[in-house]
Amino acid sequence: MDMFRIQGGRPLNGLVRLDGSKNASLPAMAAGLAIPGGLILRNVPALLDVETMSQLLTSMHVEVQQPRGGEVHIVAGRHTNGVATYELVRQMRASVCVLGPLLGRFGRATVSLPGGCNIGHRPIDLHLQGLAALGADIRLSGGYVTARARRLRGAEIDLGGPFGPTVTGTCNLMMAAVLAHGNTRIRNAAREPEIVDLAALLTKAGGRISGAGTSVIEIEGVESLSDSAVDHTVIPDRIEAGTFVIAGLITTGQLLIPDAPLESLTAFLELLQHMGADISCEAGILRVRGGKRLRSASFTAQPFPGIPTDLQAQLMALLALSEGVSEITDAVFPDRFMHAAELVRLGADIRVFGNTARVQGVRELHGAPVMACDLRASAALVLAALAANGETEIRRVYHLDRGYQGFDVKLSRLGAIVERIQDTPEPSRPLIPPPHFDVDRKSPQPPVAANSEKPANSTESTL
Numbered sequence: 311m312d313m314f315r316i317q318g319g320r321p322l323n324g325l326v327r328l329d330g331s332k333n334a335s336l337p338a339m340a341a342g343l344a345i346p347g348g349l350i351l352r353n354v355p356a357l358l359d360v361e362t363m364s365q366l367l368t369s370m371h372v373e374v375q376q377p378r379g380g381e382v383h384i385v386a387g388r389h390t391n392g393v394a395t396y397e398l399v400r401q402m403r404a405s406v407c408v409l410g411p412l413l414g415r416f417g418r419a420t421v422s423l424p425g426g427c428n429i430g431h432r433p434i435d436l437h438l439q440g441l442a443a444l445g446a447d448i449r450l451s452g453g454y455v456t457a458r459a460r461r462l463r464g465a466e467i468d469l470g471g472p473f474g475p476t477v478t479g480t481c482n483l484m485m486a487a488v489l490a491h492g493n494t495r496i497r498n499a500a501r502e503p504e505i506v507d508l509a510a511l512l513t514k515a516g517g518r519i520s521g522a523g524t525s526v527i528e529i530e531g532v533e534s535l536s537d538s539a540v541d542h543t544v545i546p547d548r549i550e551a552g553t554f555v556i557a558g559l560i561t562t563g564q565l566l567i568p569d570a571p572l573e574s575l576t577a578f579l580e581l582l583q584h585m586g587a588d589i590s591c592e593a594g595i596l597r598v599r600g601g602k603r604l605r606s607a608s609f610t611a612q613p614f615p616g617i618p619t620d621l622q623a624q625l626m627a628l629l630a631l632s633e634g635v636s637e638i639t640d641a642v643f644p645d646r647f648m649h650a651a652e653l654v655r656l657g658a659d660i661r662v663f664g665n666t667a668r669v670q671g672v673r674e675l676h677g678a679p680v681m682a683c684d685l686r687a688s689a690a691l692v693l694a695a696l697a698a699n700g701e702t703e704i705r706r707v708y709h710l711d712r713g714y715q716g717f718d719v720k721l722s723r724l725g726a727i728v729e730r731i732q733d734t735p736e737p738s739r740p741l742i743p744p745p746h747f748d749v750d751r752k753s754p755q756p757p758v759a760a761n762s763e764k765p766a767n768s769t770e771s772t773l
């Protein structure tokens with residue numbers, strides 16, 4: 311496994327180009343299952359998750375080619391088998407997005423339940439309820455969902471849940487309903503830009519969809535999607551954009567970010583401006599000027615168009631160095647705070663009370679060994695390490711590689727000192743022999759060091 315060794319305290323300066331959106335690319339690749347003529351995707355980022363989705367589709371006897379950087383060509387023929395195994399699904403939850411297109415086009419799917427996740431309990435009950443409403447026969451057995459439908463039929467579906475609409479659930483149901491017999495209305499649909507991008511792709515393929523980006527999506531089912539190849543370019547990654555905005559601010563550098571999807575970052579940018587951040591947009595280029603210490607700010611991560619939960623950890627890293635007290639809650643994943651303890655290791659003053667993290671801004675952070683636990687938490691640790699004094703080692707950066715293309719390379723080009731090195735195997739803890747008791751039952755003596763007359767942990771004073 312790789313790890314990063316970062317020398318902090320250096321401002322980042324320069325221009326950084328965004329890659330395509332991970333969270334638009336993954337459902338888009340699944341949509342290739344529904345298009346008989348095939349799908350050409352452009353601006354697809356080179357990520358572990360994209361590779362996993364490619365492996366999943368290939369395991370279904372789908373033809374997946376990546377002829378050149380950023381391009382993925384997908385052709386799902388009649389011999390496609392609709393089985394998504396646990397081995398692949400457990401690596402990437404978005405694998406469940408194959409359910410809808412498989413049911414819509416082939417009438418059958420066997421997909422592993424995704425299992426647990428570090429950022430919270432992430433069921434797919436709303437996905438399954440929606441597919442059942444469309445007429446699918448859904449059975450759960452042995453950790454798998456088996457779904458069958460002679461022909462899906464249009465329905466009224468409500469995706470409202472206690473934690474807000476479901477993004478991949480909305481994707482799944484759009485890809486199913488677009489091939490159902492009759493009309494479908496999805497209420498409480500997710501409004502994320504990635505939904506709009508998928509709807510645009512499906513429309514190019516002959517789907518009839520309106521309302522994507524609002525909470526009510528209307529779909530008029532068609533018999534089949536395009537018999538000729540559909541060509542679609544994936545939107546830029548708004549979460550990568552937000553991550554680099556914070557990188558510029560937290561290192562007090564100056565960054566230029568061309569083609570940043572500003573309209574999908576409104577709430578996030580408003581929060582930063584409230585904190586006193588110097589951010590402007592000139593000729594379509596986002597300019598970030600770090601420098602003065604920012605003010606604290608409290609926020610709740612929400613479904614779009616609110617502040618994205620996928621930028622919550624990165625904002626926590628920035629607030630850790632801001633002036634004053636900030637309170638962070640996450641309405642989407644209430645327990646998404648595993649990064650807090652690692653930031654504390656770097657000197658942050660953060661306490662988590664239930665579903666709220668209380669951040670007391672400190673003047674500086676200090677390098678230390680830390681461990682990544684999920685994709686966006688690892689980005690937050692990198693940002694904090696870039697701002698910290700001294701050296702930080704971040705283990706398990708494979709989490710980062712799932713969602714950021716060449717993050718270390720991009721940061722190095724901006725002036726950061728980031729080494730990607732092979733992680734030394736975590737030292738196996740030396741077995742400390744249990745204390746030995748002498749015959750008269752005195753208090754246990756500490757183990758005697760191999761080369762010392764004194765007990766291993768003796769002090770000058772007697773025990």
Ligand code: EPZ
Nearest residue numbers: 333404431432433434435436437471473476477478620642
């Ligand atoms: C998508 O995950 C994103 N992933 C996540 O990004 C993102 O954090 C999340 O949406 C929220 O914006 C992709 O798009 C591939 P949800 P998704 O279904 O669709 C509950 C990243 O870092 N829920 O919108 O799986 C769920 O527990 C990743 O790039 C149900 O209760 O998330 C959560 O609390 C992390 N039942 C809330 O809804 C369901 O059937 C939102 O989940 C489905 C979801």
